[in-house]
Amino acid sequence: MQTKLKMLYWKGEKFWVGKLIEHPEIMTQGETLEELEENMKDAYLLMTMDDVPENHKVKELTLNV
Numbered sequence: 388m389q390t391k392l393k394m395l396y397w398k399g400e401k402f403w404v405g406k407l408i409e410h411p412e413i414m415t416q417g418e419t420l421e422e423l424e425e426n427m428k429d430a431y432l433l434m435t436m437d438d439v440p441e442n443h444k445v446k447e448l449t450l451n452v
Contacts, residue, residue: 394427396420407431 396405399416403423406414415430417423 392431394424396423410434 393408394405395408396403402416402418403420404414404416405423405427407427410431413430413434415423415426417426
């Protein structure tokens with residue numbers, strides 16, 4: 388399955404930085420624009436849990452924020 392997403396990106400002081408318009412919580416960086424694109428693809432797959440096996444477990448965490 389193919390998914391098309393729009394990436395907002397800019398050149399920072401040292402790295403290219405980007406975030407997905409459809410998922411603004413997914414943000415990453417890269418030394419080159421090509422590396423940024425690859426890192427964004429990896430971040431998307433991790434954040435959308437597309438690679439989580441069916442026999443996964445869930446644990447609730449408590450954070451002091």
